[in-house]
Amino acid sequence: MTALTNAQFRLAARPSGLPKPSDWSYTEEPVGTPGEGEILVELEYLSLDPAMRSWMNAGRSYVPPVQIGEVMRAAGIGKIVASKNANFTAGQHVYGTFGVQKFAISDGAGVSVVDTELAPAPVHLGALGLSGISAYFGLLDVGRPKPGETVVVSAAAGSVGSIAGQIAKIKGCRAIGIAGGADKCRGLVEELGFDAAIDYKAGDVRAQLREYATKGVDVFFDNVGGTILQDVLARLAKGARVVISGAVSQYNNEKPAQGPANYMQLLVTRSSMTGFVVFDYAARYPEAVAELAGWLRSGALRSMEHVVTGGIEKFPEALLELFAGKNFGKYVLAL
Amino acid sequence: MTALTNAQFRLAARPSGLPKPSDWSYTEEPVGTPGEGEILVELEYLSLDPAMRSWMNAGRSYVPPVQIGEVMRAAGIGKIVASKNANFTAGQHVYGTFGVQKFAISDGAGVSVVDTELAPAPVHLGALGLSGISAYFGLLDVGRPKPGETVVVSAAAGSVGSIAGQIAKIKGCRAIGIAGGADKCRGLVEELGFDAAIDYKAGDVRAQLREYATKGVDVFFDNVGGTILQDVLARLAKGARVVISGAVSQYNNEKPAQGPANYMQLLVTRSSMTGFVVFDYAARYPEAVAELAGWLRSGALRSMEHVVTGGIEKFPEALLELFAGKNFGKYVLAL
Numbered sequence: 001m002t003a004l005t006n007a008q009f010r011l012a013a014r015p016s017g018l019p020k021p022s023d024w025s026y027t028e029e030p031v032g033t034p035g036e037g038e039i040l041v042e043l044e045y046l047s048l049d050p051a052m053r054s055w056m057n058a059g060r061s062y063v064p065p066v067q068i069g070e071v072m073r074a075a076g077i078g079k080i081v082a083s084k085n086a087n088f089t090a091g092q093h094v095y096g097t098f099g100v101q102k103f104a105i106s107d108g109a110g111v112s113v114v115d116t117e118l119a120p121a122p123v124h125l126g127a128l129g130l131s132g133i134s135a136y137f138g139l140l141d142v143g144r145p146k147p148g149e150t151v152v153v154s155a156a157a158g159s160v161g162s163i164a165g166q167i168a169k170i171k172g173c174r175a176i177g178i179a180g181g182a183d184k185c186r187g188l189v190e191e192l193g194f195d196a197a198i199d200y201k202a203g204d205v206r207a208q209l210r211e212y213a214t215k216g217v218d219v220f221f222d223n224v225g226g227t228i229l230q231d232v233l234a235r236l237a238k239g240a241r242v243v244i245s246g247a248v249s250q251y252n253n254e255k256p257a258q259g260p261a262n263y264m265q266l267l268v269t270r271s272s273m274t275g276f277v278v279f280d281y282a283a284r285y286p287e288a289v290a291e292l293a294g295w296l297r298s299g300a301l302r303s304m305e306h307v308v309t310g311g312i313e314k315f316p317e318a319l320l321e322l323f324a325g326k327n328f329g330k331y332v333l334a335l
Numbered sequence: 336m337t338a339l340t341n342a343q344f345r346l347a348a349r350p351s352g353l354p355k356p357s358d359w360s361y362t363e364e365p366v367g368t369p370g371e372g373e374i375l376v377e378l379e380y381l382s383l384d385p386a387m388r389s390w391m392n393a394g395r396s397y398v399p400p401v402q403i404g405e406v407m408r409a410a411g412i413g414k415i416v417a418s419k420n421a422n423f424t425a426g427q428h429v430y431g432t433f434g435v436q437k438f439a440i441s442d443g444a445g446v447s448v449v450d451t452e453l454a455p456a457p458v459h460l461g462a463l464g465l466s467g468i469s470a471y472f473g474l475l476d477v478g479r480p481k482p483g484e485t486v487v488v489s490a491a492a493g494s495v496g497s498i499a500g501q502i503a504k505i506k507g508c509r510a511i512g513i514a515g516g517a518d519k520c521r522g523l524v525e526e527l528g529f530d531a532a533i534d535y536k537a538g539d540v541r542a543q544l545r546e547y548a549t550k551g552v553d554v555f556f557d558n559v560g561g562t563i564l565q566d567v568l569a570r571l572a573k574g575a576r577v578v579i580s581g582a583v584s585q586y587n588n589e590k591p592a593q594g595p596a597n598y599m600q601l602l603v604t605r606s607s608m609t610g611f612v613v614f615d616y617a618a619r620y621p622e623a624v625a626e627l628a629g630w631l632r633s634g635a636l637r638s639m640e641h642v643v644t645g646g647i648e649k650f651p652e653a654l655l656e657l658f659a660g661k662n663f664g665k666y667v668l669a670l
Binding site for chain 2: 263275
């Protein structure tokens with residue numbers, strides 16, 4: 001094996017607002033040798049996720065914050081270069097939280113082999129990855145939609161939202177997406193089969209919710225928070241379920257986060273708002289992946305990936321593009 | 336029957352902030368005669384409730400707003416003066432939403448006979464009335480506390496909160512009350528058996544929550560909203576249930592209501608926040624009243640009433656005293 005060089009983005013400072021170049025440090029170092037029980041992975045695709053911004057903050061969250069100086073946390077897919085772990089062999093494609101780097105050494109914990117015959121690698125970060133699994137359990141287990149009900153999804157053109165809305169359709173619901181921009185909204189309806197899409201950048205979200213959700217909103221799958229959460233709370237049907245999956249509108253806030261001023265609509269409509277973290281469903285991931293894969297094969301579900309090339313050097317810029325909402329579907333950085 | 340004169344408080348204007356004298360009109364008129372199927376009730380006790388403030392606002396809520404010119408809505412207990420309804424006889428004490436007036440004519444809908452042998456009339460507005468029933472279903476059905484869990488109640492010295500905390504104790508939970516003032520806090524612990532009480536006017540609520548709820552808060556029964564809701568959200572245990580029963584801190588706001596800025600703690604802790612309206616449980620009221628009455632008889636539950644005399648003329652002032660938190664237990668105005 002020739003000497004390999006690893007390249008990494010490490011967290012240099014906790015950002016205030018959007019991450020600046022100075023919040024990152026780019027490091028290079030020789031790739032190490034896997035020890036007994038370990039594998040060496042060459043990363044091919046990085047998953048870029050809105051939640052990454054929240055991992056960069058100090059304070060209590062559902063996962064520990066990334067420490068200053070640590071390689072930035074990221075999920076990815078790579079190929080095993082060398083294995084000293086009996087569960088893996090060189091040449092296999094694997095999924096894991098390998099970090100923003102070219103090579104990773106892992107003991108195999110949390111690493112799973114990816115079937116690239118079933119679908120290309122980026123799909124395993126999208127519809128068949130944590131995005132799809134999040135949409136699956138968040139919508140079905142927490143949202144509990146019934147056929148004929150109206151499901152609203154925010155960040156509907158994002159990796160989780162685009163799947164959640166399609167699952168709502170598969171389950172016989174009316175699906176309304178909220179997204180930013182006419183192109184995304186057209187894509188939701190024409191390519192993914194949503195019943196309606198609301199461009200929050202273009203118009204009055206509440207007026208459009210009244211128009212499209214004439215009987216109110218039974219399930220709201222929220223990835224966004226902020227004013228969009230308030231707009232949907234104002235339109236809840238009786239006994240609605242609000243799934244709090246994320247709050248991307250708030251992650252880059254420099255001011256304190258904005259709480260839903262009209263949360264008393266939960267009382268008015270006898271509704272619930274429930275926080276959801278996909279990791280709690282780890283034991284049931286195979287169930288979700290099997291069903292999602294079936295839907296993909298049958299054509300009931302489409303996986304959208306926004307694959308950006310440019311290598312690891314592009315990571316800081318790519319993350320800003322994600323926060324600017326440039327992607328339709330799963331944002332994947334090809335290394 | 337000699338000619339009787341009715342006296343009433345009607346809503347004259349929708350208040351901004353606390354209700355001013357000019358928001359009311361005091362009217363007198365001759366008492367009418369009950370028609371076929373109707374009863375004439377002479378009111379003896381009015382129930383004063385924080386929710387009354389919300390009924391005075393225009394806009395979507397769980398009950399229609401009181402209209403301008405309408406007699407202010409209020410629950411009360413009175414004695415039947417005359418009955419042309421086969422279900423009622425003169426001399427009976429009855430509970431109903433009779434309004435802020437001395438006499439009411441009713442067709443009997445929503446009116447129930449009150450057993451003043453079981454307990455004095457004010458108790459039927461408190462522990463055996465909607466306050467107790469709200470505490471019962473809100474805590475047990477929505478909060479679902481398990482023995483050994485920590486239950487926090489806000490406005491714990493109020494009519495609903497004082498019962499909710501005691502039910503938590505009956506069910507084997509640790510009960511922590513949040514109230515305003517040292518006297519109330521002492522009363523919660525010494526008279527009602529709460530494990531601890533936090534005086535939100537005196538100190539750092541979050542620090543005291545850390546001290547008293549060492550393992551976090553499993554159930555929060557919230558009557559208050561505002562910063563207290565945020566303080567408790569910051570201390571939720573995993574899988575906690577937040578019962579939204581009211582938001583008295585917000586009812587008299589002139590500014591837009593304050594939403595919980597840290598609502599993402601619901602995600603961090605995988606908790607839920609659910610709106611609760613007691614009217615949804617109307618079919619099950621007898622079940623609650625039977626159990627509450629049993630606890631009262633056994634001494635497991637104490638009903639606290641703050642009975643104020645002064646007649647109907649005192650109503651506007653009494654309502655302001657309620658909002659200022661002068662009461663310990665159920666605020667009842669004796670007519």
